[in-house]
Every structure is written in C-alpha cells, then in structure tokens.
Amino acid sequence: PRPRVAVPRDEDLAPLSPGGRAAFAAAVKQLEAAGVTTAVVDVSPLLAAARLLYDGALVAERYAAVGEFVADHRSAVDPTVARIILAAGRLPAHALAADQERLDRYRVHAYSLLSDYDALLLPTTTGHPDIAEVLADPVGLNSRMGTYTNFVNLLDMAAVAVPAGEADGSPFGVSVITRAFEDQPAIDIAALFTGEQAPHPLPDGGIGLAVFGAHLTGQPLNHQLTDTGARYAGEVTTAASYRLTALRTTPPKPGLVRVGPEAGAAIAGERWLLSPGALGRFLAALPAPMSLGRVELDDGSWVLGFQCDPHAAADGTDITEHGGWRAYLEATSA
Missing domain, CATH: 3.90.1300.10 (Amidase signature (AS) domain)
Known part of the structure; x- marks a missing residue:
C-alpha cells in the first residue's frame, strides 16, 4: 500500500x-x-x-x-x-x-x-x-x-x-x-x-490465498500479507457451503467452517497472491485455531484459504447471516 x-x-x-x-x-x-x-x-x-x-x-x-x-x-x-x-x-x-x-x-x-x-x-x-x-x-x-x-x-x-x-x-x-x-x-x-496501473503480474505466478476476516484489506492483520510482498488479486465468494463465526480473539477475527450446501451459505472474501516462500513464512506464524486448507469458491474452483477448527468455532457467535466479515462489522458498529 x-x-x-x-x-x-x-x-x-x-x-x-x-x-x-x-x-x-x-x-x-x-x-x-x-x-x-x-x-x-x-x-x-x-x-x-x-x-x-x-x-x-x-x-x-x-x-x-x-x-x-x-x-x-x-x-x-x-x-x-x-x-x-x-x-x-x-x-x-x-x-x-x-x-x-x-x-x-x-x-x-x-x-x-x-x-x-x-x-x-x-x-x-x-x-x-x-x-x-x-x-x-x-x-x-x-x-x-x-x-x-x-x-x-x-x-x-x-x-x-x-x-x-x-x-x-x-x-x-x-x-x-x-x-x-x-x-x-x-x-x-x-x-x-507512467500514471497507469501496473500490468498484470509478470510472470503470472504465485500461490492464491483466500482470506475472510482480519487479513482483508483495511483490517488489522492485512499488514501480515503486505509485509511478505503479497499482491491483491480481487474479491472472491465461497460456494454456499460455509458458516462464519466471530471468534473470541484479539484482534477480533472470524472462523470459516465448511458444513455443506444443506446448512451453509456463501461468504465474501479476498484473494491474494504470495510466493511459495512467503506462504511458508505466513503459515509458520499462523496462530491457533486458524489453519489453511482448500476452500471451494462459487465458480466451483478450489483455492487455498483460511479455515477454523470446528471446536473453536462452536464457542464463537455465528454471523453467517451477514455474508461476510465486513458486513458483520458494519452491522454491529451502526
């Protein structure tokens, strides 16, 4: 930034x-x-x-x-x-x-x-x-x-x-x-x-990482991505198979849990590109109960993304109805 x-x-x-x-x-x-x-x-x-x-x-x-x-x-x-x-x-x-x-x-x-x-x-x-x-x-x-x-x-x-x-x-x-x-x-x-937007990443590489909470642009942990040289690659939405929970952490962050289409909803997030080395450093510093795993997007593709231990998510507050972390923060601050 x-x-x-x-x-x-x-x-x-x-x-x-x-x-x-x-x-x-x-x-x-x-x-x-x-x-x-x-x-x-x-x-x-x-x-x-x-x-x-x-x-x-x-x-x-x-x-x-x-x-x-x-x-x-x-x-x-x-x-x-x-x-x-x-x-x-x-x-x-x-x-x-x-x-x-x-x-x-x-x-x-x-x-x-x-x-x-x-x-x-x-x-x-x-x-x-x-x-x-x-x-x-x-x-x-x-x-x-x-x-x-x-x-x-x-x-x-x-x-x-x-x-x-x-x-x-x-x-x-x-x-x-x-x-x-x-x-x-x-x-x-x-x-x-040049006064123009930088061209598409050259080479078109990097590993995509989907984030849904405190690592979003403008949120308190976003610097953990930008400090590694990660590049913003656009907004994403999950398949309608997930629940989102507000965890009791500092700073506040949500947990994403896959539950299947019969009980889930689509959750908004962002996709970032990281080098393999940066992703390794990022993962090594990731605190519990967060983890990285495959997340299904609404277009049917799967990307690496944030997930949460279901047991830890059960102790939080379900905020799925808001459709995303930003919408939840806006609703609770109004």
Missing part, C-alpha cells in the same frame, strides 16, 4: 550532470507524491561492484567463453572487443578468485541494504554520448554509462528501467532495482512513473 524505496546520497550521484541530478530529484518527488516513502542510503558498495565488470578480473569469463575464437579470427572481431577479451586471457587465477570473493561480499551488502525497503531507485545511465565520443573512448564511456546498472547482473538482482523526464536536452530515466525474483514490486513501482 505504501512502498518503501531507498535512494542514493548526493555524493553517489556525482557522475551525473547538474541537470541529471535535478531530473533525478524530480523523479524522487514524483514517487513521494504517489505515496512512496523514501530514505537515503549509501550505495557506494554497489557502485564499486559495478566497476568490477570492466576494471576487475571477472572479464576472464569472457575469455573462457570466446577467447580461442577471437584469437583465431582477430580481423573479424571489433578491435576494442578483441583487445578486452584477449587481455583477459593473461589474468592470473588468484585475481579472478579475489574478485569473486569481493562480489560475494557486495552481494551480501546489497541484500542487507534492501532488507528494510521494497526497492532501490537509481538513475539508469549517466548521459547520452554520441558515436564520435564512444569511438574516442569506448571502454571508459561504456563503463561510465553502466555506473548505475552494471552491478545488477553481477549481484543477481532485478531492475525495471522507466522514462522519467529530460535532462540536458535528452531523455532521462530511472531504474527500480529489487532483489532477485522480486520483479513484480519493481514493475508496480515503475508503473507509478
């Missing part, structure tokens, strides 16, 4: 022109206006990791992949590419091992950095050089252009680049960067720059 996004310090933006820094500041304000909470963090270790792509021994992987081919077809290969790859063949093994160890430390730092945030916002690149400028300094310019992106693949992270205005007469963009497999939060946050 309110994404938390990390942004770099002023000194981390030194590679940008004044116009680029102003455009980035405007992008941060645009996010904040859309309801995002931002906080400044030190991203210098990530920028150091990015430099390993060109300045370190990791380029030895390129020699291992195509070095022999380049050596045998030197005239058919771009001179700059050939020079980089052939030079990598002379790197000592200990240098590669040392850079791989550095990369491991940077990866731990990156995940620790994002532990309190949903994403990191950075400029996508440092500028837009023309062809003549690239030909004059191909390695240096490419390295500078990748200042804020080269670490993403190296640290096994995910990112979405999105336009965010102009700087110095050219397009300006930002990247929303997340941990691996958290592409969807990056897509959701990037969509805030």
Whole structure:
C-alpha cells in the first residue's frame, strides 16, 4: 500500500550532470507524491561492484567463453572487443578468485541494504554520448554509462528501467532495482512513473490465498500479507457451503467452517497472491485455531484459504447471516 524505496546520497550521484541530478530529484518527488516513502542510503558498495565488470578480473569469463575464437579470427572481431577479451586471457587465477570473493561480499551488502525497503531507485545511465565520443573512448564511456546498472547482473538482482523526464536536452530515466525474483514490486513501482496501473503480474505466478476476516484489506492483520510482498488479486465468494463465526480473539477475527450446501451459505472474501516462500513464512506464524486448507469458491474452483477448527468455532457467535466479515462489522458498529 505504501512502498518503501531507498535512494542514493548526493555524493553517489556525482557522475551525473547538474541537470541529471535535478531530473533525478524530480523523479524522487514524483514517487513521494504517489505515496512512496523514501530514505537515503549509501550505495557506494554497489557502485564499486559495478566497476568490477570492466576494471576487475571477472572479464576472464569472457575469455573462457570466446577467447580461442577471437584469437583465431582477430580481423573479424571489433578491435576494442578483441583487445578486452584477449587481455583477459593473461589474468592470473588468484585475481579472478579475489574478485569473486569481493562480489560475494557486495552481494551480501546489497541484500542487507534492501532488507528494510521494497526497492532501490537509481538513475539508469549517466548521459547520452554520441558515436564520435564512444569511438574516442569506448571502454571508459561504456563503463561510465553502466555506473548505475552494471552491478545488477553481477549481484543477481532485478531492475525495471522507466522514462522519467529530460535532462540536458535528452531523455532521462530511472531504474527500480529489487532483489532477485522480486520483479513484480519493481514493475508496480515503475508503473507509478507512467500514471497507469501496473500490468498484470509478470510472470503470472504465485500461490492464491483466500482470506475472510482480519487479513482483508483495511483490517488489522492485512499488514501480515503486505509485509511478505503479497499482491491483491480481487474479491472472491465461497460456494454456499460455509458458516462464519466471530471468534473470541484479539484482534477480533472470524472462523470459516465448511458444513455443506444443506446448512451453509456463501461468504465474501479476498484473494491474494504470495510466493511459495512467503506462504511458508505466513503459515509458520499462523496462530491457533486458524489453519489453511482448500476452500471451494462459487465458480466451483478450489483455492487455498483460511479455515477454523470446528471446536473453536462452536464457542464463537455465528454471523453467517451477514455474508461476510465486513458486513458483520458494519452491522454491529451502526
């Protein structure tokens, strides 16, 4: 509901022109206006990791992949590419091992950095050089252009680049960067720059979980879903085979019990999508008398959803006639 996004310090933006820094500041304000909470963090270790792509021994992987081919077809290969790859063949093994160890430390730092945030916002690149400028300094310019992106693949992270205005007469963009497999939060946050709703989950995955009480949107335990990165997937209604009971718990919550169509009714709820890991953590923290099991919906499908131990439900107050937890709360508060 309110994404938390990390942004770099002023000194981390030194590679940008004044116009680029102003455009980035405007992008941060645009996010904040859309309801995002931002906080400044030190991203210098990530920028150091990015430099390993060109300045370190990791380029030895390129020699291992195509070095022999380049050596045998030197005239058919771009001179700059050939020079980089052939030079990598002379790197000592200990240098590669040392850079791989550095990369491991940077990866731990990156995940620790994002532990309190949903994403990191950075400029996508440092500028837009023309062809003549690239030909004059191909390695240096490419390295500078990748200042804020080269670490993403190296640290096994995910990112979405999105336009965010102009700087110095050219397009300006930002990247929303997340941990691996958290592409969807990056897509959701990037969509805030377009003024449009985020696209359907990509990939269309996750495990559906039906909730019927205190975990509904706006209810006191909904944060237990959103804190795991769960995504709201719409309203649902059960088949007419359930009873709903108000339990004596703190905070108040209902219990859903299957009784069959002859004695049951349809109950309103919501469906959320969780990753398998998030669902496991959610289930491990679920207190009695609640449990998760298969719940039949009114379209005949079955989904994972909240259920209640029948013995515990028997001690509560039957509220089935209201058709759902929200309707019950509205009726009792009137």
